[in-house]
Amino acid sequence: xxxxxxxxxxxxxxxxxxxxxxxxxxxxxxxxxxxxxxxxxxxxxxxxxxxxxxxxxxxxxxxxxxxxxxxxxxxxxxxxxxxxxxxxxxxxxxxxxxxxxxxxxxxxxxxxxxxxxxxxxxxxxxxxxxxxxxxxxxxxxxxxxxxxxxxxxxxxxxxxxxxxxxxxxxxxxxxxxxxxxxxxxxxxxxxxxxxxxxxxxxxxxxxxxxxxxxxxxxxxxxxxxxxxxxxxxxxxxxxxxxxxxxxxxxxxxxxxxxxxxxxxxxx
Numbered sequence: 001x002x003x004x005x006x007x008x009x010x011x012x013x014x015x016x017x018x019x020x021x022x023x024x025x026x027x028x029x030x031x032x033x034x035x036x037x038x039x040x041x042x043x044x045x046x047x048x049x050x051x052x053x054x055x056x057x058x059x060x061x062x063x064x065x066x067x068x069x070x071x072x073x074x075x076x077x078x079x080x081x082x083x084x085x086x087x088x089x090x091x092x093x094x095x096x097x098x099x100x101x102x103x104x105x106x107x108x109x110x111x112x113x114x115x116x117x118x119x120x121x122x123x124x125x126x127x128x129x130x131x132x133x134x135x136x137x138x139x140x141x142x143x144x145x146x147x148x149x150x151x152x153x154x155x156x157x158x159x160x161x162x163x164x165x166x167x168x169x170x171x172x173x174x175x176x177x178x179x180x181x182x183x184x185x186x187x188x189x190x191x192x193x194x195x196x197x198x199x200x201x202x203x204x205x206x207x208x209x210x211x212x213x214x215x216x217x218x219x220x221x222x223x224x225x226x227x228x229x230x231x232x233x234x235x236x237x238x239x240x241x242x243x244x245x246x247x248x249x250x251x252x253x254x255x256x257x258x259x260x261x262x263x264x265x266x267x
């Protein structure tokens with residue numbers, strides 16, 4: 001098995017031949033027993049002759065067993081070799097994801113004032129959007145681009161925790177069209193948050209909000225959108241048909257977003 005613990009590349013990435021050998025064995029394993037070398041060549045991006053040479057090498061190495069009429073099967077030794085090299089690749093990719101990509105991860109924030117590249121800025125959450133404050137803050141990052149006030153700026157090298165509170169979702173149940181009960185549209189305006197969003201789920205809910213003084217901010221993908229808004233600190237009024245509510249509250253529970261279902265009997 002190759003050694004990737006010290007940060008080196010796994011064996012299959014050491015050179016093109018090693019990588020192609022691995023790919024050819026994968027293609028044989030995926031297509032066995034009737035293996036078309038032409039299809040394998042197309043999948044890998046090499047010539048049929050090259051695949052033929054690699055297949056011959058794998059047979060000689062005991063990793064592939066050749067039958068008649070283009071029939072090939074990967075041996076136990078071949079499977080063990082594939083598993084060991086695949087484990088090396090997975091270990092390597094985990095290191096790339098955790099150590100390399102995270103260290104160069106760049107996010108975007110709205111600049112609260114003009115800022116140059118390479119400056120330390122504070123990070124604050126406003127209206128569910130990350131903002132960069134050149135004056136600093138408890139959570140910080142370093143700009144990787146320059147930006148004028150109000151523009152998006154790239155930030156990286158994060159330190160600290162952005163301080164903001166999770167929003168609250170209030171769910172207003174709306175009877176289905178077959179229900180005799182009806183709601184007064186004024187009830188919507190009563191519960192609209194001072195600073196937040198209004199979301200609708202279901203045609204009956206959309207009709208109710210349309211007849212009120214409010215306008216829906218979220219109409220599609222509401223289960224995910226409402227939960228995300230709450231996670232980012234926004235208060236949300238979710239006007240939802242009764243049979244839509246369980247799907248939404250389940251998502252809210254999964255994301256640990258505070259929520260409450262308003263008592264329709266009180267309207």
